[in-house]
Amino acid sequence: MEYVLLPNEIEMYVDTMKAQNMECLGSPQWIEWHQRMQKLNQEALVEASALKEERVKETLVCFGKVPILVHEAILISIWKQKILPQLMKLEPQPETTIVAYSIMYHEAVCVSLLELVLFHPNCCEALDDAASDLLEYSCSNVSQLLVVEYKEQELHEKSEKEISRQKNNLVFEIGMKSLTLVRYISENLDSLPVGVKSKIFGDYDVPILFTEILTKAPWIRGDKIYSGGKWRDWDREQLGQQEAQVWLTIRQLILDPECPKYYSFTDRHRAQLMKLTSMMTPTLLDQLSPLIELKHWLCRLSVMENPSSAPKPLLIETVLDIKESILKQTEGRWKKLAKKQLPHVFPTDRETLHELAGKLCEAYNTELLEKLEAKQDAKCASCGKEAIQRCSRCHQVWYCGRQCQVDHWKEHSTDCSTNNSSVNS
Structure with a gap:
């Protein structure tokens, strides 16, 4: 069985999670934090794809860390709006965009992890007051889908255009995932503030x-x-x-x-x-x-x-505590923060770049992701087409529609009852 983190590593990573400050984005310490979040996201994806015990979700709930995922997504969203434009003014044509992209991608990692774990009602309930911030954040992302369109990479892109495209496409991808987040919130309104x-x-x-x-x-x-x-x-x-x-x-x-x-x-x-x-x-x-x-x-x-x-x-x-606390913490010091972050976000030292590339390559583990992509596309258990709904009892078998679920019930009913009993035991 493929895995990214061992159970004790999951517990250690989650236990040490804490809300980051705007000032530290892009620093070596933050890169390590980004690696950990990416590995947690990958492990959660492995667990969901393999239909095994979802340790990442349970540990996040147990340690009360689900709101931190919301904080991190909102933090990066504000960074993109306020600090990234200032950085581009200071360095319009950076030599590399690897760190800038990693910061923007961090938001997508947090949203992906939220999308995976909020499927479970107890995780939605664990949001508590952060649910209001997540709803505002998600609806804002969804509204972006009305104006933004996915852009293909062009040949010989300059750095400025590359960052703009990467930012645009991540807005699109996060908006798509936010559709699911709003659905999970809507299905659990009775357990939220x-x-x-x-x-x-x-x-x-x-x-x-x-x-x-x-x-x-x-x-x-x-x-x-x-x-x-x-x-x-x-x-x-x-x-x-x-x-x-x-x-x-x-x-x-x-x-x-x-x-x-x-x-x-x-x-x-x-x-x-x-x-x-x-x-x-x-x-x-x-x-x-x-x-x-x-x-x-x-x-x-x-x-x-x-x-x-x-x-x-x-x-x-309802007060948006997370967003307000981030804005209060920064106090509008966008230009000052950009100047401080410039050496980290747009590094020029070759040795530093090589070291960063190695760390990020290890964190993203593209080989594992490619294996998962081949497995995770849900297929209808009856006709084999792309599936869009899980069985509402066992959550383990997928169907493309109601008729296929009805047709497959005679074959699935025994396994469904067994799986449902094991889940509830």
Whole structure:
């Protein structure tokens, strides 16, 4: 069995996790921290792919470290907005972008790890107050999908253009993963602070935001579909994982029994939501049968003369503690911080560059990732097509749609019962 970290290494890495400061980004100490986070992410991916005990997730919950992942993602997001532009002014054509890219990639590592572990409700609950920060961060990333497009690498790119492309593509990739994060939050609202539910319906209006995302369909590019972090051939019918996440999020929120308490179905809302009906084709409903209930609800909404418009409950305003603490800590010293980080982010010493390249190459372990990519593409247990849903009982078998799950049930039922019993024991 492939593994990246031993159990005692996982515990040591997680136990020593702590929120980083803006000033240390790019330093040798931070590079070591980045290595550890990358290895934890890879180990979590191995565990999820091999359907074995998810030690990384359990250790993060046990040690109360899940909020640190949120902190790290937000920290890098602010660095990209505030400090990176200052660095590019100081050094418009750096000799190498390896450290700058590693800092930006660190955000994607944290988001990937969150995407893996938040599949489990107890991990969502462990977010606690950080859930509000994660929701704001994720919705901001999702909204970027309305304007950003993935860019291919060009020949003989200059450093400035290379960094711009890398930043752009990471925004796209993180936005795609954020679709899943919002879905997990929406499915666990009852175990999160009450302010999160108010924000997901009010401040960020996720039902309308996700409707706009469906209209844009950023995961489609001609005859290609973005799936599993890559652009793949598309038959123009198969439902992609990202689109499935969006549909399931909308369904979860709209059909939530408490939705009317927080959400007013105004004429504007109704007009926007009605766009969904034309997208709910028989092919889509066949692949994602839970949407049938949503379609029936939308049909009823369309004939209502006065949609429900219940007042929102009075709630205490939720403070974004993580984002506010980072901004307070830096106090707007962006130029000063950029000058301090310049030697680390854009090093010129050849020996230093060689040493950094070796450390990062070891951390990224591309050989292992290539092996995982060959294994992790989920296939339907019945027909072999790309799968988008796990069995809701055992979480170990994948299907492309409801009909395949029904057809395969006779064969799967015994194993499903056994696996479900072992999970609950």
